[in-house]
Amino acid sequence: MRLLVVEDEAKLAEYLHKGLSENGHVVDVARDGIEGRRLATGGEYDLVLLDLMLPGVDGFGVLSALRAQSRYTPVLMLTARDKVEDRVRGLEQGADDYLVKPFAFSELLARVGALLRRGAPNGAQAVTQMRLADLEIDLVSRKATRAGQRLDLTAKEFKLLTLLLRRRGQILSRTTLAEQVWDMNFDSDTNVVEVAVRRLRAKLDDPFPRPLLHTVRGMGYVLEERDA
Ligand code: CA
Numbered sequence: 001m002r003l004l005v006v007e008d009e010a011k012l013a014e015y016l017h018k019g020l021s022e023n024g025h026v027v028d029v030a031r032d033g034i035e036g037r038r039l040a041t042g043g044e045y046d047l048v049l050l051d052l053m054l055p056g057v058d059g060f061g062v063l064s065a066l067r068a069q070s071r072y073t074p075v076l077m078l079t080a081r082d083k084v085e086d087r088v089r090g091l092e093q094g095a096d097d098y099l100v101k102p103f104a105f106s107e108l109l110a111r112v113g114a115l116l117r118r119g120a121p122n123g124a125q126a127v128t129q130m131r132l133a134d135l136e137i138d139l140v141s142r143k144a145t146r147a148g149q150r151l152d153l154t155a156k157e158f159k160l161l162t163l164l165l166r167r168r169g170q171i172l173s174r175t176t177l178a179e180q181v182w183d184m185n186f187d188s189d190t191n192v193v194e195v196a197v198r199r200l201r202a203k204l205d206d207p208f209p210r211p212l213l214h215t216v217r218g219m220g221y222v223l224e225e226r227d228a
Helices: 010-022 033-042 059-067 084-092 105-118 155-166 174-182 191-204
Strands: 002-006 026-030 047-051 075-079 097-100 129-132 135-138 143-146 213-216 220-223
Touching (some): 010 105, 026 033, 033 059, 075 084, 084 097, 097 105, 155 220
16 A cells, blocks of 8 residues: 655654555655645545654644545554644544554554555545456455466565556656665665566466566566557
């Protein structure tokens, strides 16, 4: 799933980014309320983790801007302030749940999972399944299948495939994949991407008549259905 973390404490932001990424999510981080508001209202996130005490605009400001839109995005508030009135205010403004810092990562994951499963009110559904041709991914159970056959993917392969599927039809460079899937920076050796793509392809495409993962020479990779 695609998550936004709005958190100004560097260590906590990094910890959340790492932990949630390792659990298969694509994570963006905003380090102040202005950036958080811009990303939350402009991006297609499945969930926003929102700190309350932020520079620029506070969490309530981000929340009210998000809730002023018609699109529903679940919000999990993170707060150091164990004050009943803050929680009540947040929930009244449309937050879906809250966690008081410090929290155990396992609890955070459980809350995130529950919110993603719960989906949106009023019949709108959070995206938990994606498909392309006979490929299906379930983001909650973390299962990938082709033609009904389960693909036995590692966590990184699942993350790679999820990213490619989310951006189907777009060419993703090795650098982009290295950054998004492995958190490696621009200068890193992108050979790791090539190796992972080869392994993914062996599971995703080799057993099936029509390949979905294509190499675009000199540019990167694209997941799409092409005519035979
Ligand atoms: Ca803060």
